[in-house]
Amino acid sequence: MSTEVVYVLAASAVFGAGVYGLIVANHLMRKLLALNVMSSAVFVTMLTVAGTTPEGPDPVAQALVLTGIVIAVAATAFALALLVRLVQETGLVSLRAKDDDGA
Amino acid sequence: MTPVAIETTLHPLPLVVVLVSLFAGLAIAVLGEHQQRLRTVLNLAAAVVKLALVLWIAILVVGGSVPEFRFALVPGFDLVLRADSVSVLFASLSAALWLVTTVYAIAYLHRSSNRARFFGFFSICVTATMGIAMAGNLLTFFVFYELLTLATWPLVVHTGSRAAVRAGRTYLVYTLGGSALFLLGLIWLYALAGPQDFIAGGSLALVDLDETRALQAIFVLVAIGMGVKAAIVPLHAWLPRAMVAPAPVSALLHAVAVVKAGAFGLVRLVEDVFGASLTSDLGLAQALAVAASITIVYGSIVALLQDDLKKLLAYSTVSQVSYIALGIAVGGALATVGGMVHLVHQGVMKITMFFCAGTFATLLGVTRIDQLDGLARRLPWSAGAFSVAALGMIGLPPLAGFVSKWYLGAGAVATGQLWVVGVLVASTLLNAAYFLPLIARMWLRPAPERWPGGTTPSRLVVFGLVAPALFTAFCTIAFGVLAGSSYSPLDWATEIVRGYVP
Amino acid sequence: MAPDALAVLVFAPLVAALAVIVAPPRATTALALAGIALTAPALWVVTAAVLGGEVVEVALAGAAPPLGIAWRADGFSLTMAWLTFVVVAFVSLHALASFPSTSDAGRRFWPMWLILVASVYALFLSADLFNLYVTLELVTLTAVAMIAIGGAPAAMRAAMRYLLLGLMASLFYLLATALLYGQTGTLDLYQVGERLGEGALATTALALMITGLLVKSAIVPLHVWLPAAHGKAPGPVSAVLSALVVKVTLYILIRLWFWAGGALDDGLAAFVLGLLGAVAIVYGSIAAIVQTRLKMLVAYSTVAQLGYVMLLFPLASTAAFRAVTFHVLAHGVAKAAMFLAAANLLAALGSDRLQRLVGADQRYPVNVLAFALAGVSIMGLPPSGGFVAKWMLLEAAWQSQGWGWVAVISAGSLLAAVYVFRVVALAYAQPRPASSVRRPGTTPRGRFGATSVAALALAVLAIVLGIASAPVLSLIDLGLPPGMAP
Incomplete structure (x- = not known):
């Protein structure tokens, strides 16, 4: 088994775990963490791609990972800010507590 | 005789005549509720201008030209507004009756609320009717036919009562359901034969199609779309329920716009798309004649059972409008003339009765048949x-009405369809059975001590209610007595039919 | 000149956004309007070039892809960009009144609004998969922020759900992008398909990508986030979410499917996508019919209307492409009008419970009329943009003998009639006389303000599209996918 296959399999497993966590978790913080786990899997995949070109490491894929990390950080920060507001306003840390027909 | 494409001349007039009332409607809506005087002026001015424009078109058509306006609506398909002699027949009927209906409506609704909305949609209705009259192909017809549905719905639910809203819902279920089938038929037709404009004698006769089943299906789909508005049994149930609308709306529905649009559509479908001979070859003329006959007899029988005056008139419309379909379905020159001329004759007669029914209800509170006793004295x-x-x-x-029936009967005899004569006789007997008692009650019975209710409006309002009915009643007499003179409806219909039946 | 105009299209709103943040509040209105207005001449210049037969391209800062950013405008991008401009312009007019720049909410609204506009433009111009990802994230984040802007708990919950699902969908998309890049060595939207071979990895990548895009486009059964997000957001935000934001991912999907050289051209997949669309049309309409709140009704109507777009995949003809593109335009304009009218009625009546609408026409005739006119287009009745789209789509379905699709399209517009007329009938109904006897001349008249004008103008435009379809269609024809002839 070549190294890249190992990487891809590992990335798939991590991605799957992230999706599972996102769906199953109730606490919003856990859901956010699950999303971050998913992004890690994506970055692993990208780095695998970057390392497997015959001409040596591919700068494009590495640039993608960098940009991706920046976006993931920004999105997480935004989601956390929204979560804090939500907790302040409603005292809830879960979306399942109430139906969506409130005022 | 193979039908030939007609020579047309590019002319903005058909477009202008459609747009006049659209602009009037928009202006009325923008003016708002309180500009009563200006609104009245606008309404009447638009009606008069429209009538003048239709006369101008009629003069052009008599002079032998066919003014036409077209532009691409959807890729490959033109919106065609064209004034041929059939258009002029329907357009002049609508324009003239719109004028009198406007006078009546202004008087009838003098104390009502939401008049800006009412007259706005009222004008858009007539825009749609003019568009239907001037439509030069089925797509154009469809566009204005749908516009008519949309513009009449607010009039049907005008009072906002529960019954009105429910009637509006029934109206939509029938008309939108019918037009969905119409649209499918239209798409199918164009997929089969390409875009086609109306041609006297049938545009389909120009293309050689060996598609009997498909053509039959298309005809049925489109005819259902038309039949809903023409209130052909069993597609008629919306019409009696729509009687909750104000009287001018009933007049509009029954005589000027909606029901007529359906009947006119059947005329176009049979004479200008399929052509009388193809319709008959496909066995569709027979089917249409049977449907029309059933409607005529059924409508009259149900009318007999009514005790509400407007309901009786509604079922009478169901019955009478199918004379038009019957005429074109029977075919041959005489019956076709009878059907076409009934388009006009039924219009002036039925509108008179609705005007009067509205007047009885407004001035005396009379809505039921047993309340009519001695009404002629008041x-x-x-x-x-x-x-x-x-x-x-x-x-x-x-x-x-005699002229229509005479031509229909003579046409049935001439084409050897004697059973149609039976239908006509039965219908006439039934008509007499439900109308004569009304006349007898009004003129022969003593008046009651007190009338059920009603209001006593100003003399001007009373004049506005009574005069339109007198005018249309006069037309009923004149169109019969002067049927033989030139430019009478009969003469015009005969001229049209010369293009249809060699 | 045209390549510079492409840059103006994105940078004018972006610079305006930054300027709004630093400038004093009283300058906000002028800056925001300038940022949006400047895109019109830019669009015009690009359109002129595209009409002249060019495909306008620009590599930002001279750096060529794959490391640099390249923008590319053809007829399809331009059609969508024009839709963006028209919707944004009228909705901004509404927002001037509903989010005054001096208010607290206004100060938060305008920068995000302008960034959203810039991101949507950038997305329609992007020609590579990673660029699309970046712009897509920007669109999602600003959209979520604006849903939550009012601070109402229901809106924030809806925003959070949208954010979580949106981020998940983006990661699906990004993973797929990584896999595709590994397979093909390119990120170019137009080359990926050509270079992509067969195989499990390619299939997985495409499936991931499509799933991600379908989540963001709220195609049934992945629509769960949409009704609350669109229904609870402030009026201008709902309008632009339904008119534009859900369309951007469909735009990417269509680009991938039809421009990427047949890699995705799979009969079964196309049929499945079409089937999802059909289910969306029926399910969304029925869900709209049973709603008890106006804005939720309109939101479910969006779920249904997006289904029509999916019919493009099984039909896959020039006629279907034109029809669907026109549908996107007509729906965008009409739905924006509908949401603005609904928001105005909500603001005026204090609640958007449908029962509160009884008699609304007497007090707020302009907004009821705007809703009804937009409804005419949504129902696909003539004369309206919706009718032209429906006609062309029916024709396309008929030509390919897709009788099932024909049935769904017909049924869809009848179902739409049920929910549209349900609303209008309530507005036209007379209030119970028990409450108060109405005297003529004393009815309070609705304010004929900018908010009503914006709704009515968009609604009228939805109708006008049906009469003046020819120029729009000629623009669409310039952007047909390769292999489709006009």
């Missing part, structure tokens, strides 16, 4: 107009 002019129209409906010579 309202002799209205009662007179009503009686003339009713006698016309029965087919008493020399009134307009």
Whole structure:
């Protein structure tokens, strides 16, 4: 088994775990963490791609990972800010507590 | 004789005549509720201008030209507004009756709320009717046919009562359901034969199609779309329920716009798309004749059972409008003339009766048949107009209705379809059975001590209610007595049919 | 000149956004309007070039892809960009009144609004998969922020759900992008398909990508986030979410499917996508019919209307492409009008419960009329943009003998009639006389303000599209996918 296959399999497993966590978790913080786990899997995949070109490491894929990390950080920060507001306003840390027909 | 494409001349007039009332409608809506005087002026001015424009078109058409305006609506398909002699027949009927209906409506609704909305949609209705009259192909017809549905719905639910909203819902279920089938038929037709404009004698006769089943299906789909508005049994149930609308709306639905649009559409479908001979070859003329006959007899029988005056008139419309379909379905020159001329004759007769029914309800609170006793003593002019129209409906010579029935009967005999004569006789007997008692009650019975209710508006309002009915009653007499003179509806219909039936 | 105009299209709103943040509040209105207005001449210049037969391209800062950013405008991008401009312009007019720049909410609204506009433009111009990802994230984040802007708990919950699902969908998309890049060595939207071979990895990548895009486009059964997000957001935000934001991912999907050289051209997959669309049309309409709140009704109507777009995949003809593109335009304009009218009625009546609408026409005739006119287009009745789209789509379905699709399209517009007329009938109904006897002349008249004008103008435009379809269609024809002839 070549190294890249190992990487891809590992990335798939991590991605799957992230999706599972996102769906199953109730606490919003856990859901956010699950999303971050998913992004890690994506970055692993990208780095695998970057390392497997015959001409040596591919700068494009590495640039993608960098940009991706920046976006993931920004999105997480935004989601956390929204979560804090939500907790302040409603005292809830879960979306399942109430139906969506409130005022 | 193979039909030939007609020579047309590019002319903005058909577009202008459609747009006049659209602009009037928009202006009325923008003016708002309180500009009553200006609104009245606008309404009447638009009606008069429209009538003048239709006359101008009629003069052009008599002069032998066919003014036309077209532009691409959807890729490959043109919106065609074209004034041929059939258009002029329907357009002049609508324009003239719109003018009198406007006068009546202004008087009838003098104390009502939401008048800006009412007259706005009222004008858009007539825009749609003009568009239907001037439509030069089925797509154009469809566009204005749908616009008519949309513009009449607010009029049907005008009072906002529960019954009105429910009637509006029924109206939509029937008309939108019908037009969905119409649209499918239209798409199918164009997929089969390409875009086609109306041609006297049938545009389909120009393309050689060996698709009997498909053509039959298309005809049925489109005819259902038309049949809903023309209130052909069993697609008629919306019409009696729509009677909750104000009287001018009923007049509009029954005589000027909606029901007529359906009947006119059947005329176009049979004569200008399929052509009389193809319709008959496909076995569709027979089917249409049977459907029309059933409607005629059924409508009359149900009318007999009514005790509400407007309901009776509604079922009478169901019955009478199918004379038009019957005429074109029977085919041959005479019956076709009878059907076409009934388009006009039924219009003037039925509108008279609705005007009068509205007047009875407004001034005396009379809505039921048993309340009509002695009414002629209180309202002799209205009662007179009503009686003339009713006698016309029965087919008493020399009134307009007699002319229609005579041509229909003669046409049936000429084409050897004697059973149609039976239908006509039965219908006439039934008409007499439900109309004569009304006339007898009004003129022969003593008046009650007190009338059920009603209001006593100003003299001007009363004049606005009574005069339109007198005018249309006069037309009922004139169209019958002067049927033989040139440019009478009969003469015009005969001229049209010369293009249809060699 | 045209390549510079492409840059103006994105940078004018972006610079305006930054300027709004630093400038004093009283300058906000002028800056925001300038940022949006400047895109019109830019669009015009690009359109002129595209009409002249060019495909306008620009590499930002001279750096060529794959490391640099390249923008590319053809007829399809331009059609969508024009839709963006028209919707944004009228909705901004509404927002001037509903989010005054001096208010607290206004100060938060305008920068995000302008960034959203810039991101949407950038997305329609992007020609590579990673660029699309970046712009897509920007669109999602600003959209979520604006849903939550009012601070109402229900809106924030809806925003959070949208954010979580949106981020998940983006990661699906990004993973797929990584896999595709590994397979093909390119990120170019137009080359990926050509270079992509067969195989499990390619299939997985495409499936991931499509799933991600379908989540963001709220195609049934992945629509769960949409009704609350669109229904609870402030009026201008709902309008632009339904008119534009859900369309951007469909735009990417269509680009991938039809421009990427047949890699995705799979009969079964196309049929499945079409089937999802059909289910969306029926399910969304029925869900709209049973709603008890106006804005939720309109939101479910969006779920249904997006289904029509999916019919493009099984039909896959020039006629279907034109029809669907036109549908996107007509729906965008009409739905924006509908949401603005609904928001105005909500603001005026204090609640958007449908029962509160009884008699609304007497007090707020302009907004009821705007809703009804937009409804005419949504129902696909003539004369309206919706009718032209429906006609062309029916024709396309008929030509390919897709009788099932024909049935769904017909049924869809009848179902739409049920929910549209349900609303209008309530507005036209007379209030119970028990409450108060209405005297003529004393009815309070609705304010004929900018908010009503914006709704009515968009609604009228939805109708006008049906009469003046020819120029729009000629623009669409310039952007047909390769292999489709006009």
